[in-house]
Amino acid sequence: MKSTILIIEDNEQNMYMLSYLLTQSNYTVIEAFNGVDGLRLAHENNPEIILIDIQLPDMDGYEICNKLRHNGLPKNTTIIAVTSYAMGGDKEKALDAGADGYLEKPINPETFVNQMKHIVNSK
Template sequence: MCNILVIEDNPVNMELTVDLLESYGYEVTPAEDGFIALEKVKEKEFDLILLDIQLPKMDGLEVLSRLKEDEATKDIPVIALTAHSMRGDDERFIAAGCIDYISKPIDIHSFKEKIQYHLETSN
């Protein structure tokens, strides 16, 4: 079974994302902010991380930077999640180390396909 870490501060978005992923058969670990997420990756191995870019305390790009600097977590694929999709954002997130980008609100059909694709290609 694939383990996915979801880093999302909005409770409604978190619930939707977790419910969708669990309905696809994945094991999901939620984290409400970057500090919690960085602790969770020390406790468990993840196959994929979904990372909200707009987080309190530590923004998503800082979380991504810390994940990529750590030998233990640098190879975990990360997909950026954001509600603020501006032109060029996807290229910026990819350049920072994300493998893909999903804008919110989530399109549940393309969401499932993207998750499956990245889990298959990263393993």
């Protein structure tokens, strides 16, 4: 059975790249371009994995992580921050907000899916 991944990302080019890589790796992909839609789709679909951009137009990824972790999302859901925020402390802030892992942009198309799988498997 294919795993479902929700991507919460406002940049269309990033969304296209992530969706393409994951679809080619036999995942079912659900797309949300803002936090409000992302939260709704997470609760409607219960994806196994959620990829969240930190910088979104309506709420930041930290807030989304926190809301997902405290509003009935299954505990086994893997949340991964995928972000260009790469300053000291940003990874820790994402993990403290409820993310299970952190991947920096720009992503490497050749290694992204394996990096994601590593986070999922190490959870």
